[in-house]
Amino acid sequence: MSSFRSGSSLDALGGFGRYALTQVFRAIVILWGAFTVTFFLLQMMPGDAVMIRFMDPELGLSPEQIEAMRVLYSGSSNPLVQYVHTIGQMLQGNFGYSVQLGVPVATLIAAALPVTLRLAAVGFLLSLLWTLAIAVGASLLPLRWLRQALHALPGFWSAIPLYWSGILIIQLLSFRLHLLPVVGVGPWEGVILPAIAVSLPIAAPQAKLLLQQIEETEQLPFVMAIRTKGASRASVFFRHILPNSIIPSLTMAGLVFGELIAGAIVTETVFGLNGLGHLTREAVSGQDVAVLQAIVMIGATGFVVANLTVDLLIPLINPTLRSAPAGRKETSGS
């Protein structure tokens, strides 16, 4: 986490405003960095989509014609000019054309993104639900062995690979119990099974972190001090322990949400969804640079926005991060 120090022109905004602006600026820099790195990495790949599609001898195109195709798709043959051109176009919402399919990248993304976003959002919410349920259960359930079992659960859980648990969930919920069909369903119903599947492995590390933090918070002197006031276990837990333990898992949740968008390949394959994961697979096998570039940018945006949200939420939870440190105020007085 960064401190609140920043330029003097921002002083009028006060502590939180300055902090927020710094975070937003940092997010933009990260996005630009992600774009630049992927752009040049994709440039360095041997061969390109134009070659794959048009070098086929049966098409009988001359090298000059191929070069012309290349300029058509990317604006120029000079990588630096291309770079500036692509950035300019992207800022206007124009992601170029897919060489493989010959349609605008934006169209492809528009079709795939909602599927992935729905999956990510539902999976993410479910994972939060699991995390909280485990934390509350492991802290407050009356039976000792049950609490211990819940404590052990996240470790066990995170060892299960997604493709395996995914298939298991389809088997159990669809084929055996007939609760939900796998094929021929609406956009929201279709996302439930895969969302359950993705939520389990991402809930595991979050729950583990939260449990660990709860254990640490319980050891702090102020928790004992509050017990001496006569507060019940549940009230101490919900009012004091949980809010003081949530920040590390929140930071992790930010990372996890970004990962859900960027790493949907396995889930979408197992559940046959045509989302970003599916699109990524197609684009990689066809070396479809423009599509890949757009996907990377969407993944990066997912990461950055999720983490930005978390960074802006944390000061609301922890008041010591909200204002300037007390020591500074005292010394600057005289």
Place this chain on the structure above:
Amino acid sequence: MSVVTPVLDVSDLSFAYGEKTAVENISFRLLPGRITALIGESGSGKSTIAKAIIRLLPPNAHVLQGTLSLNGQSLLNVRLRELNKIRGRQIGFIPQDPSSSLDPRIPVGRQIEEILQLHTSLGRYERRERVLHLLERVGFPEPERCFSKFPHEFSGGMKQRILIAIAVALAPPLIIADEPTSALDVTVQKQILDLLGRLREENGSSLLMITHDLALARDRADDVIVMQGGRIAEQNTTRLLFENPQSPYTRKLLADSPAFHPRLASTLPSDRTETPAIEVSDLTISHNSDRHGSKPTVRNISFSVQPGTTHGIIGESGSGKTTLLRCLMGLIPPLAGSVLIQGDDIFSGHGKKRPASFRKMQLVYQNPWSSLDPRQTVRRIIEEPLRNHFRKDAAWRLARIHELLERVHLPQSILAQHPSEISGGQCQRVALARALAAEPDILVLDEFVSALDVTVQARILDLLVELQKELRLTFVFVSHDLAVVRQIADTISVIRRGTQEEYGPTEEIFEQPASPYTRTLLQAIPGQKHLGT
């Protein structure tokens, strides 16, 4: 014996942690409206008793025998639900460390309000009124402004006031205070104890005060219980116990307590023509962190220390003691002024003289355990400076290690052990041996005995005096504990907010302090009124 029913009646109580007995056959009574001090060294079981009363022992603790009752109601087998009605309402608890005893993310007013929410049916508005009134009673002139502030916006003393407000909020018949002031500066300590005494009297509560500080117990308590190794060594009224201690352990505690024995060190040598071991003149240091800007944190400090004597530096937290020490050690350069070690300016000559002055001057830190590498054996710890400073063979080093152990009165068997396996007092002896290995002339001791129990502390102070005599060492002794400084220092500097309030021979300053601050400081030391010597 008396017709008054005791507030708290403990009879033949024994507690164990797992298999290990923690306290044994404890019996005592607290009478209404009286202050009882429970004193003892670390591990004596005094905190275990406090936690047992409010039933906050770890789950592996269990009662072996005995009873514990509050106003006739047994506390040992009440259910948690009943217990939560007693905690806070019947027993107020003031924890040890104010800085970590409040929830960091809830405004302090709400935290006081919580106890009213838990135990009364008052409405929102009435609760707020009560909290504001309480804040005013514990000494916040602007309660409205305080209410919505967060704990980190307050100092340690102010946080302790808030915790006191919580403890007295419902005027419980019993208040337990677990070392309520041991984390606070001496002047703050006095204010807090005065406040606690006053509020307790207004509410008519009994107070059980757990402390390691005998002088404090003597000043404040009506009755005293002395604990040793999980048993009660002696209990009596304060006057009788201090005038006529019965148990040998109490006598030993009293003999070792610095507050009751002003002098320990030798008198100042008369030979003043020698080059001073340390000569600090007009030293101004700026702590160059961006938090403080370039404002000097220490201003115009001057003192000189004769060889073979001890200079005490006294200051409360934030006074600039640490900055001054780091400059003395040559770690941060001064803005102005000079530091002469045995006549050599350590900040001139582009650092050429520094390695030599490093060897001549050794720093020994406060915390016994954290200043020693936990992975090294005692032998390696002492050997390291011998390797660094002297080009001699292993046999010479071994002989020297044995010699050093003898100097600090440690057995040879300790060599193979790790710091975690030895006691705090032994750790400080190892730290001393390591410092002496470099054959220094000057030792800088930073809060060297502050973390130790009084009996251990007394032995270490004896050792320091002995080493000083034998090796003609010069000490700079930094401490917040005025009684200890008085015992050992020949001259002292009192530092407050980076400036030198006072400088001179110890006895002169203790008897006739010139600055008002020193006077406040001295008056705040517990045990003052009983210093008959």
